[in-house]
Amino acid sequence: DIQMTQSPSTLSASVGDRVTITCRASQSISTWLAWYQRKPGKAPKLLIYKTSSLESGVPSRFSGSGSGTEFTLTISSLQPDDFATYYCQQYSSYWTFGQGTKVEIK
Amino acid sequence: EVQLVESGGGLVKPGGSLRLSCAASGFTFSSYTMSWVRQAPGKGLEWVSFISNHNKYIYYADSVKGRFTISRDNAKNSLYLQMNSLRAEDTAVYYCARGRQPTDSDAFDFWGQGTMVTVSS
Numbered sequence: 001d002i003q004m005t006q007s008p009s010t011l012s013a014s015v016g017d018r019v020t021i022t023c024r025a026s027q028s029i030s031t032w033l034a035w036y037q038r039k040p041g042k043a044p045k046l047l048i049y050k051t052s053s054l055e056s057g058v059p060s061r062f063s064g065s066g067s068g069t070e071f072t073l074t075i076s077s078l079q080p081d082d083f084a085t086y087y088c089q090q091y092s093s094y095w096t097f098g099q100g101t102k103v104e105i106k
Numbered sequence: 107e108v109q110l111v112e113s114g115g116g117l118v119k120p121g122g123s124l125r126l127s128c129a130a131s132g133f134t135f136s137s138y139t140m141s142w143v144r145q146a147p148g149k150g151l152e153w154v155s156f157i158s159n160h161n162k163y164i165y166y167a168d169s170v171k172g173r174f175t176i177s178r179d180n181a182k183n184s185l186y187l188q189m190n191s192l193r194a195e196d197t198a199v200y201y202c203a204r205g206r207q208p209t210d211s212d213a214f215d216f217w218g219q220g221t222m223v224t225v226s227s
Contacts, residue, residue: 046206046215096153
């Protein structure tokens, strides 16, 4: 099974900050990686698929990069609506999620 | 508008059974793969099961293999999860999710709001 490890688990930041979340796979997953945003009481929202492709309607301040085993999600300028929990997901072999990164207000 | 609405959750005793349903609307259901994903209290997201658009491919997580059965009725725009031999560790919110492309491996672009399953005596 492919394990996904996110860091950090919690991130404190201010509006306007540049934020980076890292996701590591236990083995190479090429670029078969997605990122989701999750807010309390709401369904997860797909932000990015295939490592760097922005889902329709997602603001351009979100971007993704990486390949193989190391990936990043970057929010270029954090907005009030972005305080949430973010999950990475590999879909190279079945589907596995990272444990999540909570982005909270500093 | 794409909508996925889960139902069928509830309280069940260990060893019991439950059948979850997911009603889809706003898209051509038969053209998309579907999955079930769960989130236990205080835990992260866990993929549970996948079914391709015409039932050709079905996959399960090891944690539910042999106990859960996924199925779909394209004529009724519905996805199901039959859960047998339930355990306390199956307690979670269960979500149905749509595959972004009709391949057997892609991200999930739409999710339902979830239905809670509690396994407790």
